[in-house]
Amino acid sequence: MSTPTAAALWIGTYPKADTEPGTGEGIWRVGIGPDGKFAGGELVAQVPSPSFLALHPSGRTLLAVGEAGPGRLTSFHVSDAGTLTLAATATSGGSGPCHVVATDSAAWVANYGDGVAAAVPLADDGALGEPRTFPHEGTGPVADRQEGSHAHFVHVWGDRVLVSDLGTDELRTYPLDGSGADGEPSGTVAAVLPPGTGPRHLVELADGTILVAGELDCRLHVLVPAGPGRLEHVGSVAITARTTPDGAAGYPRTSPSPATWCTWACAARTSSRCSGSTTRPRRRRASTTPCRAPSGTWSSRTSPTSTSVRAPGRATTRSWPTAASWWWPHSSPTS
Template sequence: MTAPRDLWVGTYPAPDRAAGSGEGVWRVPVGADGTFGAPVLAAEAAAPSFVALHPSGRTLYAVAEDAPGAVSAYPVLDDGALGAPATIASGGSFPCHLLALPDMLWIANYGDGVAAAVPLDPATGAWAADAVSRFPGRGAGPQEDRQEGPHAHFTAAVGGDALVVDLGADVLRRYPPQPTAGSPAALAATLPAGTGPRHLVALPGGALVVAGELDARLHVLVPAAPGTWEPAASYPATVVDASSPEHRYRTGTLLHTADRSYPSHLTLTGDLLALGVRGADVLSLHRAVGDAGAAPRLEHLADVPLGDGAWPRHHAVLGPVADGRLLVVVARQGTGDLAAVLVDPATGQGDVVDALPLPTPPACVLEAS
């Protein structure tokens, strides 16, 4: 990475404010050295906590994380601005993640656990249908305050299918690329009870790494029967003790005492895993190591401090800069800003080199091209 890049940034409402109280989607430039430019409000929108770009680059999607939920499709204009959105229902409540494929948009509705899909025009990413197909989840887990029912939290394209990560039921659900509305999900994997799976990445050899939000571990799953995986090993998300010092994060009218770690977003760059960990408030770096015929193992490299109360919800890895380090932009929801972090991919060591406050808390970071 040598030239400046533009980012799309989704945000939450300000603490104690309802959805639609001034938050929106921002366009933010960042230089190769991690220096941010002036942000531009591209669209005012209600709780656009997650954004995704169509593979054509011509449409940007943003959730409205509310009940009932919605998803808006914004045309990306030639000058990089956003046109007027076309908005549809998300098929459930509190949508929190999107997977944009050439001909299908998958939606994870956290509130009621419904996964949903809507056809797209492969050339432009515009809606090819007016309504979504709904795929309800089922099940619960042992942590009653977070696992009283299904909670779809993430979707990923793996092996030609769509995998839905269900935090509430401790499972991965699998759907074909062209699903039929109401068809049952195939069970792709069952995680240990209380894992609270949140995000995943697929390793080149076919294994999966799943971030457990509720048990603060990274789980390695290996292929079993076709289209299924089974747990092989798990590793601590971080070596930082989140209870010392105590971190506090305010959201809405609730004050949470983060006396433990809550993993959030997980990315894979080569063999390097980057995991945001709330509570501990670090970017945790691990290396995936594989031996022929054996399950991959994870080696913890380092934890990059992001500042007390950062609550890193999401990040984007923008690639190596001139000196070989990776530029990672982190959405620090708790402190209400973006952080640019330069990370040595060999050691995992890194430093925050710039920060950009936004009017409302950032929740998602996406490279604009």
């Protein structure tokens, strides 16, 4: 199977504030020229709350999770010209899916709402099968965020996957092929992080070291291999010296400043957008830029030399000077 010839960035959006999913949001495509500059931007598929996207390794299938109550997973065929054609839809296996990663034969989904990790069979033509689900139970000390399991991120880890559980302060692990769902409903706990960490996105270094961004404690945690399927927590460092009004670490979740985006970008090279006191922070894409104090204003233009974070359901972007984009090129299998 050939790879599409047109390089592109794929961008997922949320619905506008105070509107229901399916009221205008969807997947946007921004072209990338031979010189690396962005070219145009168009809505190529209307789908409810596509909060995270992932590309199949072939480059021919784009996946989107629909972050709603009963979660949905949608697959699209990617043409040579970069257009999307609906291929299939399936349940995500849980509620409020917030992350998806594609392997050769499956789409792994993290369902934040009920903590279920799910492996959805994925065919070369984009067809989706019934999900194999991996529920989990547990709580953490942060009552308003850790009242139960909250699967937040999936990482391919050799012949297994790691699942960050914000609600239980754990990294769970399952076979990459999704086997063992019946006999291994809760999987294996690969690592336990300090209480109140709220593990979110992570990256794996070449030597096997794992860096985990703590959403709740605003710390970057370091874990090292400790035997087959096990990781040992060896330390952490504060992501920011800023505090909330009550003196706790990090920034208020109800009113993030532009610097918050930069701070989160430093932690395992990810970023998030917080939205309201009654909703959890929403995920955004990977970055490879060093942290720096942001500058700039709300702008309807996207500079080739600036990072731009699209406001959900809005036509404006937040921009500041940097050397890379939050959004991943379609030639990459990760988001």
